[in-house]
Amino acid sequence: MSGIASQLINLFAAMLLLLAFAMISQRRVLSLIYLFTLQGATLAAATAVVGYATHQPHLYISASITLVLKVFLIPWLLHRVIDRLNVRWDVETLINIPTTMLIGILLVILAFYLALPVSQLSSSIARGTLGIALACMLLSFMMMITRSKAVPQVIGFLSMENGLFFAATAATYGMPMVVELGIALDVLVGILILGVFMFQIREQFDSLDIRHLEKLKED
Amino acid sequence: MNALFDCTHLNGVLAVAVAWLVIGVAGVCAMRRVELVPRILLPAGSVFGVALFAIAAHALFAPAEAAVLPIGLPGLPFHFRLDGLSAFFLMVIGGAAAGVSAFAAGYLRKVEGEMPPGLVGLQYHVFLASMVLVVLADDAYAFMVMWETMALSSFFLVIVNHRIEENRRAGYLYLLIAHIGAIGILLCFGVLQANTGDYTFANMRVQEHTPFWASMAFLLALFGFGAKAGLLPLHVWLPEAHPAAPSPVSALMSGVMLKTAIYGFLRITFDLLHVHLWWWGLLLLGIGLITGLFGIVFAAVQVDMKRLLAYSSIENIGLIFAAIGLSVLFSSFGMTPMAALALTAALYHVVIHAFFKSLLFVSTGAVLHATSQRSLGKLGGLIRYMPWVAWICLIGVLTSAGLPPLSGFVSEWLLLQGFLFTPELPSSFLNMLIPISAALVALIAALAGYTMVKFFGIIFLGQPREEQLAHVHDAGRWERAGMIWLACGCVLLGLLPAQFIQFIDPVTRQLTGAGLGSTVAANGWLLIPVAAERASYGPIIFLAGVAASFALAFLLVRKLYHGRLRRSAPWDCGFPWLTPRMQDTAEGFGQPIRQIFESLFRVERQLPTPFDAQPRYRVSIGDHFWYWLYLPVAHVTERMARLIGLMQQGRISVYLLYSFVTLIALLVWVTR
Amino acid sequence: MNPLGVISQLLAIIVALALAPLLTGWVNQWRAWLQNKSAPSLLQQYRMLHKLFNKDSVVAVHASPFFRIAPYIIFGCMTLACAIIPMLSTDLPLASAADAIALVGLFALARVFISLAAMDVGTAFGNLGARREMLIGFLAEPALLMVLFTAALISNSTSLTSIVDTLGGRELAIFPSLAFAGVAFTMVSLAENARVPVDNPATHLELTMIHEALILEYSGRHLALVEWAASLKLFAYSCIGLALFIPWGMADAQAPVALLLALPVLILKLAVGGVLLAVLETVSAKMRIFRVPEFLCTAFLLAVIAMLVHILLGA
């Protein structure tokens, strides 16, 4: 039983990593959002499976929170934003994709190397996946660095949060409930504020290209 | 350790400091009443100065007293201690402050600059009080607090005329150098406390240091206090700040504040550090003499009278440090009597410099007040219109020129005597160097004479170079009083060296373990530091001799011949269109020095061409240090700042990259 | 302070005051002879002083009291200088009041006063003279001090009398340091006494004159005092030279006979010295004013070398 569960978890973990790479390689905003939704769904599923396997009811709750927040609410918000501001066109990255991929692979190796000693100590059934979680985080971090438009940056930020959630689940069957709730709340408020910002940026610079946001500097 | 409010010297001194603070605050409370400060407060302050002088003089011979105030840092309340060294410098402060305050009472009648007189009075008295407390402080924190308060209050006094841009610049330069020096002193204390976490001087005294740490402490102290005293190459603030400040303040800064630096340096080198390495002495001697020569050579070519005096202060500080260096040299070889001799010379010079430099600065103040003219080229002939100032100033000038029988000569004499003992040093290498130093001292002294003749001659003698000089007024009552007090100091210190050395004796005993007191006391009016057949100097007999032959000559001439006198125009060399403007100028008087020491200056000349409509000749004397040290440092800083500024060019991806790289690096580092 | 000391002291002063003009006259006479001129009489100086004392002294309209006081002070300084320099005897009560360093200080005092007095009138010449005088002074003073230091180091004392005692008391030996010091001293005293090659007392050529420029505005008794002081200065310098370099024949304490003997010895030595000075002045040419610093720097260096030599060789 737990054997299947752990296999499932590893599968989901692998999917998460795959999705992270996919996001890095993705040019179009719309498909970025789709990928993000998919990532959220995978995360929720993984959480649920862990919860089922380890009979931890509160993981169901966090799974459902993830589902609601990251599969329905946030993608919906993002869709609205890009409809309103119609910025559905392609995203040009600052570094070209293949290079990014290469760096990404290096990052994955680093993440595994870092996570190895730690995951040895973990008692969780999903211990092997901590490295993947870390890798996802670093990958989305890099995605934020390489993207020059606001929306993809935000998506990177959110998928980083996904990585964190997964890490929490994988390493420690999730954080205490109150913390989970708090984090969820912050994420929600954060995305709302970001949404508002994007409108304001748009009306200020009539573009969401954050290369307009380079006025404040040392000259 | 004594309770507050019982009648001890220390409490007396503290009372004076508090009184000064109260006076200052009183001035602020009645901010609008312009005449309050000069009429009542400053005279009162000067009275307290006299009181301080008396108390300190009495305390010199009393055992050390200590007190702890309930303020300060937790576990480190303010410790105050009044021992010989502090008492001596308190005498200096009190003596000079009394005269200067009295002068200021007359001087500040006219509102100086933009600041209301109340505020000036506050800063002035805070300045005085902080100097007193610096000298009293017995722990590092109290010392530093008072030290910086002193710097701060004097800084505000320097920029009293803050409308003028170069005054602000002068104040800025001053405070900057003072602060950096203060950090040096602070680090020096950090070395001295030796990880005990106890910052009292009592603790520092008992610490034993390795030669490395001891030298570190010494060098930091030299840096810190040198910055305040104006040693090369940290002297640049001095000639800027002194002219900018009101004259009484310049007098205090130059006459007294520089001495607090000497005090701090002595306190650390002789009191807190008890090992002396011989190269310390050599270093001090070298820096001191170079500073002295540099200072006097620059003084000789100045055209602004206050700048001239500022540079001459640099020279005097250099001589004092040279004497201290000699003393350190001697004591490092355990020759305590000679160390005491050299130190006596240093301390004597400290006192007389306090008096004559204050006197000269206040005289320039009086001239400035009457003529509102600082440039020598526009003065002249004032001895006829302001005789009081002129004749009193003459005393200061002769003292500063180091001429017998006035006091300036005594310290010089003692210093040279000290040099004569150097052949007894065990190291022949040092013996080679010392004569050169003695020669330098002689040269500096002679140049001082040159400079002072220029100073006095151009300002007070000759014919007025401007018309309006013909109707200037002489100094007022209070101004005269202050000047006379200071002048008396110069004269008496010159005539009664044997008596005054009794006051230096406790200090040298405390610092070097030996003193001249007993030997000097042995034979009354003659000053005999070691033995009669070695050297002796009797200023009073000296003066009597000159005076007697003066009088005899006078009487005989009148008796045997006559005293007839005719007035007529001076010989015009057959050129009837002579005007006062054709007299020798300050530049002209300094020209030989400029030629001989050409390499020391950075001279920029504007020579007229034959085709100029109205040809003009302009020459400006620059300071090499400014161009070789300060500007490069500024440029390097600027370039580094520009490089570092590149870090921040506004692109968020780059910022994210920073965090990313930092994260990765950190992770790799911690898990290595 | 024994009576004999007082006597020898007074004698020294009187001798100095009396003989100083004579020495100047002597030098001038010899100079004239050496230059194939008809010489003024030996007593010319006295006549001149007498004449000047009789004349009214004319003072510039805007001269301050300082101008009139200065001559007396200068005269006083020079008298005191002569009083403390051992010429006849080393038993001088006043000498204890001022040692070698103080002596230099004394000369400096006189110099400062005469320069200031020259600036007081405010004519171009006065200032020019004052500047040149101080220029020479600040170079000559340290050199003189170094010379005296060398002697002081040899005799371990700065008091002139004990210097002379030690130097005179020793058996005849060659002191290389003293040799250097001697040369330096000669150069310094040439400069200090306004002699060729530094200055020419015989001319009023404004390009070169120093001493004459200083006293240009003086006349009558003031001029007389200044001139007398000048000859006293020459006398004093000669006596220092004699005391340092050929101190023999001088009376030391409690020897009245020696005191009487010392006077002719001194006169003899001075006469020889005067001739030598005249020769020196005749064979050397007046140098440009801007060469003077170099000249004096050489003297300064020689003096320092003398000290070094002494410390190196202990001789």
Added chain:
Amino acid sequence: MDILFFVFGIPLLGSVILAFTGHKNFAPEINVAFSLGTFIAACALTVQVISMGPVFAWNRAFFIDPLNVFIVTLTAFVGLTTALFSRPYMRVERDHGKMTPRRLRLYHSMYQSFSFTMLLALTTNNMGILWVAMEAATLTTVLLVSVYRTAASLEAAWKYFILCGVGIAQALFGTVLLYMAAEKVVGPEGGALIWTNLDAVKAQLDPTIITLAFAFLFIGYGTKVGLVPLHNWLPDAHAEGPTPVSAILSGLLLNVALYAILRCKVLTDGALANALTGNLMMGFGLLSVVVAAFFLSRQKDVKRMFAYSSIEHMGLITFAFGMGGPIATFAGLLHMTVHSLVKSAIFFVVGHAAQKAGTQIMEEIRGLVKVNPMVGWGLMLGSLAILGMPPFGVFASEFLILTTAMREHPWATPLLLLALGVAFASVLSRVLPMVFGETSVKPLFHPPAVIPVFIHLGLALLLGLYIPTYLETWYRQAARMIGG
């Protein structure tokens, strides 16, 4: 039902109420009133802690010990004075038309909720909640920074959000690792994130995990402290937001972030035998001091300049805590206090000065003593205080830090000397002409709030000359907790 409830109940309530009444004419007074209430509650709390030692509340969810209670009081106090200052300031802004009613509502409500998040972060005993509160603080301040809706303020806010959001995310990962390490010791339930529990068992925590965790936590919270090179959001946010916001950012937020780091440091030091945390903090602290000093020398915008000076001082404090030992830690705490007092005071006067001159460019602000002596002298004294001139408290702490460093880490002192010198030269050279010299600007029609300025400076002065005994014991206990 205890005082603690009021401490963050009041600002929470305030934020709700002001969300509706924030645009009213009396809104500033309400703001002040709520801040005052908070401050009183904080004082009461302080008294309670001093009298009966550390207190828990709501089954160990909240925990007040000497360390955080003194930051709580400081926070509440600066919150109050800043509210006082923002009264006339915001009036002027409204009259200039820079603040619409909506923005005023937002501003006031966010002001209160910001102090709420600060106090929550300080008093909570749960590392998770600490993180949540810090994130929430970021969100509120982002709104405050962007309140003017100008291009610049939006840019600043965006950068602030993204950079701090990402940073905080690292901190969350660190927290997860910490939880993971603790869980094995404390057990899955029974609050493995409760700081006091962790503190009790810190010796048994697994070193490898803790090392990794601290790395993440340090990066995360370090971003909010503004340590170089994670500092880039700080100058923009300080310069472009309203001045009261700059004041509370410098005065409070940075302190609280540093407080978070300190909490983590205590645990890590317990778990590891080595000096990892100390070296990290000294290294980053020193780097911040030096870099910030050089940045200082290039500034044109007054608020930006003082923002960099905040970075410099935060670096100094971090360095002090990194050195450890009773004296250095004490100095760090002292410096924390005086820095937030003096720096917020400076921002007050700078705010008024900028309003007078109508610009933040320093070349165009001149001769303040002429127009308004109080503001001028306030700026002069404040700058001197922040530059470490005695007798202000900043000097006291710098004195202790430098003297300790001189013998314990001599290699650091030349850098510190260089940095302090450069900083002094840069700031003084710009402040002098601003304060003195000629001017042409007119006085403002609203009287400036100089009382808070001089209260702050007076307190800083007091701390330099005399530290009351209870304050001292308080500091000492705190220092002992941090492991001095």
